[in-house]
Amino acid sequence: MEHKHQEHAALADTFNANEPRVNWHDETLWWVRQKRDRMAWSLPEWEELREAASRIKHNVLGNLHDYLLEFEKNAVANGAVVHWAADAAEHNKIVLQLLQEQGVKRMVKSKSMLTEECHLNPYLAEHGIEVVDTDLGERIVQLAKEPPSHIVLPCIHKKKEEIGELFHEHLGTPAGNADPKFLTAAARQHLRKEFIQSRVAITGVNFAVAETGEMVVCTNEGNADMGAHLADVHIACMGLEKIIPQRKHLGVFLRLLARSATGQPITTYSSHFRKPKAGQQLHIVLVDNGRSRQLGREDFRNSLKCIRCGACMNTCPVYRRSGGHSYHNAIAGPIGSILAPNLDMKEYADLPFASTLCGSCSNVCPVKIDIHQQLYKWRQVITKEGYTGKTKAAGMHAMNIVLSKPGLYKTAGGVGRWVMRTFPAVVNNGMNPWYKQREMPAPPKDSFADWYKKNRK
């Protein structure tokens, strides 16, 4: 299928066409953000926890090579088979080979954003293997043939009535029934069958402990456990940055993760996988896919501290009002906009500009990533590398000249105010994106500098 590139602004326009939905999306995510605040404030040591998490991750990033080897050694000693994948293509090939060895045509997967990043599902479908996503939200978007729009709440853009319709069509529930309890029970029934029949289960990994070679997977529905315990083969796919040094560090991250993500004190299931049970195979696929490159970019390496809690999305005024799909990337929102240009600077050149740079994302991040500063830096890199559109580049060039010459700035300001007063249509027209859905303020009579001179006491 030919890939049609559409930028964030155009995709956001589509989302914005339905105003009541945008308002509802905005309010729902803000409600999650408020839950997160209440949970964070209930811990007097919250800031110390964030600082500790950030420092642990700082240590990990400085010694990633050693921790990865330590993890591999211990995982192998535990009876796991460890695979290394340089990129998404290699990851997909490894998984396919394991599935082909088992001769399976259908298998279960518990939510893993890494496999989304690698486009595993469509790749396996091309090879005749069907993946059944078992996280409820993931299953809903899968039935709707859509990607997740949020890393923690994958179907947050869907209303319960739409889910009722989907279930009616695919799972045979009665038409018009949109009761969340009923729909959850129907999904559970449907997924139980999949769990029991599946011989292979894929899970993601939240934390991998170098010291013990074990992995921790956090879910609210227990689907990772169901899949992995019932299958003959468990394949755990993880990005290189998921490593933490020791078991004792888990407490810091587990306390931060659920509180930041959904405002819960802890996820319902924090499952530890260490050894394959008798007769079972455990495969761990360690995936780079651009992470080493990001590690080498000094300004952006901190983004690898991310524990995928989604808090930066819930608080972001742009994400809340443009929807996850407008980011055209597996990981949406502020952190996705930092990670994506590392994967493909041309394809994702628009994303670092999809931010107000208000800093709310950095304020809520449990591992203290300087998100808005990195977005600002990406703008500079992308512009320097020539990936901004011609109009934007010309505009920025012109602004650079005007803003760096005080005399010119003063004259331009005077001319601008006169034009806006005398011929407002020059600015207030459909060609001006700022004019869309905004009332332009009346131009002031004087410049701020003049006003200041007159009013300074």
Ligand code: SF4
């Ligand atoms: S960048 Fe921070 S706030 Fe955003 S998902 Fe990652 S850990 Fe959470």
